[in-house]
Amino acid sequence: MTAFVGVILRDLRLARRQGADIAMTLAFFLVVVSLFPLGLGPSPDALARIAPAVLWVTALLAAMLSFDRLFQQDADDGGLDQLALAGLPLALIALAKAIAHWLTTGLPILILAPVMAIMLNLQADAYPALIAGLALGTPVVSLFGTVGAALVVGARRAGVLVALIVLPLLIPLLIFGVSAIEAAGAGLPVRSHLMFLGAILAGAVPLAPLAAGAALRQALE
C-alpha cells in the first residue's frame, strides 16, 4: 500500500516540478476549443449544437498528448525496472499511474470544461450532465490510456500510435458522454446515459490495470 501511494505521490511530485507539462495539455484544450467558434462563425445557436461534441472530442485529444511519456520516461532512466523489482504487482503500478494521470490531466480538464462550455454557449441545463459525464468518463480515458502507454513503450512514433490504439476503444465513451449532454439539453432523462458511463468505468477499473500490467510485463522482458 505504501508503495502504491508512493508511485502516485512520485508522479504528482514530478508533475508539479515539471508544471509546464500540465499547462501544455490545458493550453491545447483551450486553443483547440476556441478554434471552433473561429472556424464555424460565432453564431450562438450553431455553437450550442456542436458544444457537447467539441468538448468531449477535444478532451479526448488533449488527454492523448500526455500518454506517450507515461511509462517511456521511466523505461528510459531505468525507473520502470526499479518499480517492477519493488514487489508491487505490475497491474497496481499501472493503476497508480492511471490515478496520477487522472489527477494531473483528467481533473484539470474536468474543471476547465464548464468554462469552455460557456464560451461555446452550451445550454444552462446541460451543465450537470457535462460535468457528471466527464467525471465518469475522464478516469476511463486515463485507464485505457495507461494500457496504450504500456503497449507502446519503446515504439517508434509512440505518441501517434497511442492515439491510434486507444481512441477507437474510447468511441463508446464519446457516444454516451455526448448523448447525455444532448439529452439534458433537450429536457430528456440523462440517467441511462450516465449509467452506461458508470458501467464502463466499473468495468475499466479492474480490467484495464490487468491489461496494462500484462503489457508492462512484455515491455520489461
Added chain:
Amino acid sequence: MHRFANPTRFFRIANAVLPVLALLTVGLFGVGLYYALFNSPADYQQGETVRIMYVHVPAAWSALACYGAMALAGASFLIWKHTLADLAARAAAPIGAGFTAIALATGALWGQPMWGTWWVWDARLTSVLILFFLYLGYIALVNAFDDPDRGGRAGAVLALVGLINLPIIRFSVDWWNTLHQPASVLRMDGPSIAPEMLLPLLLMAGAYFSLFGVLMILRLRALFAERRLRQLRLAAAD
C-alpha cells in the same frame, strides 16, 4: 499442438494442404456464386438486392472469426512463445481488415437501396467500424518496434483487449434499436432464414473460410521467409 509449432513440420503439412484448399476455394466460390446469383429466390420485400447478402454476411462472419483467430494466435504466442504463433497473428490481421472492409463496403451498397442511406451511425455499423480500426491499430503497433518479438507481444496484448468488441458486435442488433436486421442464422430457436437462401449463404461462408485458409498459408510463408531473411542479414552483419 506443439508438434506443429515446428516451422519445418508445419510448412510440410501446409504446403500439402494448400493446393487442395485453393481448389476447394475456387469450387465453393463457383457453386456458391451460381446459387447466390442465379439459383435462389429473390426476397419478397427486397427483390434482387437481397443477393448482396451472400457477399456481405460471410465477409462479416469471416472478419469476426479472423479477429478471434488473431487473438488466439496472439495468446498462444504470449503463453508458449512460438514464433509461428506470432507470425500467424500478423498474417491474419490484414486479411481480417480486408474482410471487414468488404463487409462495410457491401453493407453500404446494400444500405443505399434498402435503407435509403449509405451509412448510419448505429450500434452494429459503428462496432464493425471499431473492429476495422482495431485491425489497423494492431498492424501499426506490431510494426512500430525495432525488435519484432517485442512488437508481436505488444500486439498480442492489444488483440486480447480488443476481444471485448466481438460480443458487442454480435449482440449489438439485439441490445440496441437499429436499422440493421437482427440475427437470422445463429439463433437459439434455429435459423429463421428460408432454406433455399440458407444453402447459398453457407456455401459462400465455406468459400470465404477456405479463402481465409489459403491466404493465411501464403502470408505465413511470406512472413516466415521475411523473418529468416532478417535473421540471416543480422548474422551476416555480426
